[in-house]
Amino acid sequence: MSKKKASAYMIFVSEWQSRSGETNIDKAVKMAAKDWEALDDRAKEEYKLEAKIRNSGLRGRVLDILPPAQQEIKERIGKKEAGIDDATRMTMIEDFCSRPLDEIVNTDFYVVNFNVAVKTKQNAYIPIEVGIVKFSLKEGIQDSYHEFIDGGKTPIGHGYEVKEHMERVHKLPLYDISEYPVTEMAATETQEEHVASLENSIAAFNAFVQAERLPVPEGTDTKRKYVQPLFTLPDLDGLGLTQTSGCLKRMATEVEQVGFYENYEVLDLTYLMFCLYKRVVGKARPMALCMDDFYRVIHSYEPNTNCEYHDTTDTPHCALSRSYRFSYVFLDVLIPVFHIEVTPAHRPKPNPKVEECFLAPMEPRYQVASSSRSRINGRNWSEL
Known part of the structure; x- marks a missing residue:
């Protein structure tokens, strides 16, 4: 006996159940109808396409759908990622560490961390919070930036994953953060409102980050000559370079501003500490020891570093607090x-x-x- 084919509406109902907590499918089918009718045409098309995918035998696969106008953006992003590899990023750090020491100690560094709603099956990161700390070796921590980001609608097929991840990790509210006094940002209802909210977030991000541009090594397969460096840890416990870069990419793609993504390069804070230590002391500090210094504070709590919202929750996973903790470790060693x-x-x-x-x-x-x-x-x- 053949399985019943999936329908766009029933996929929507399944998502609606994960949000509402209604377990009775018959009641959910009736109660979700009003919300279904309120969806715009683009949202309904996504559910219809997902139904076609499931009925074609590719059950379990979920598309991270982009409008046709964004395909060129996606191609440019692909070229950007292919242009600079890990070895090139390490070379950029090594070149910086060869500068005069007086110049190094006065350089402003920006440590950035994101929290996400989910990592989709297509390896897309949905950012919902960002925390950045600006510091220099000479002046210490100078400033910080924090914002809750509009993540848009929950990706199709990821409702349970979003709910479980957010409750287990950073404990940010699932659908409407406006009920909390820390921000006036509400969950947007339309794609236009979502794009406008992200554009504001990108403008604020660009205004805060004023890092000195680093040259891209010659011979690198990229048209970019200079980039603004952002620093974070290598990939540890689902955090780090890949997630940070993925969040920047997602924001740029959603608003069709690929220049935002191309302007920055996310570099390894651990390797920067390793190279600076070796430059001054004359011998290398074991990379494993550098990694351990940062790893020990990922899950620790540091007073007076959380955002206002996370000060009221029992979790160390505030994006701003992680940036503070990583910055303090870097300064403590150097x-x-x-x-x-x-x-x-x-x-x-x-x-x-x-x-x-x-x-x-x-x-x-x-x-x-x-x-x-x-x-x-x-x-x-x-x-x-």
């Missing part, structure tokens, strides 16, 4: 190496609520002395 005078901007802000619990003064979290034998995590930096 400040003694460069013999930089430590300021409050180089250290996490104290948590007065915690300090009140202690009768005696708390020991400084980062023990950085002015002598050449400063200590990091109980070890002499010269011995690392």
Whole structure:
């Protein structure tokens, strides 16, 4: 007996059930009708195409659909990704680390992290939160940027994955973040509103990030001569370079602004720390040790680094907090190496609520002395 063919409406009903919590299929079919009629033609076409895919025998595959006008954008993005590989990114970092030390210590770095609603079956990342921290070795942390991003409608076939991921990881509200006082952004209802919201997010992102452009090595198969570097970790626990780059790509594709994606290159913060340490000390600090420094703070909590919303939730997965934590680790390792005078901007802000619990003064979290034998995590930096 042949299986009943999927219909666009029943696929929509399945998604509607995951949002509403209604488990009775007969009731759901009737109750979802009003929401189905409210969909625009483009949204309905996506469900119809998904039904055709399932009925063609490719069951389980879900398309990340792009309007025809975006196909050229997709091709340009493909060329951009093919133009610079991991080896080229490492070369860009090595070239930067060969600059005069006075220039290096005054350079502004931007550490960026995203939270996503889901990674689709086509490896598309749906960004919903971004946190960026600006710092230099000399001045410490100077500024930060945080925003909740309109992720648009839940991708077809991913309703349960979105709900499970968001509740388990960053605990952001599933459908309407406007109920929280931290932002006025609401879940958009139409594609036009979604695009307009993303355009505003891209404009704010560009306005904040003013990184010095790095030259792209000669011989690289790309038309780009210079790019603005953004730094994050290599891929760890589903976070890192791939997710960050994927979020930038998704935003650029949705609004057809490929220049936004082409303007930036996401580089490895761990390798930058490795190269700078080797440049100054004269010997390499084991890459595994550099990785471990960052890995230990991925799931840790640092007071006064969360966004306002995540300050009220029990999770370390705030995009802004991760950027702060990674920046503090970077400074903690390299400040003694460069013999930089430590300021409050180089250290996490104290948590007065915690300090009140202690009768005696708390020991400084980062023990950085002015002598050449400063200590990091109980070890002499010269011995690392």
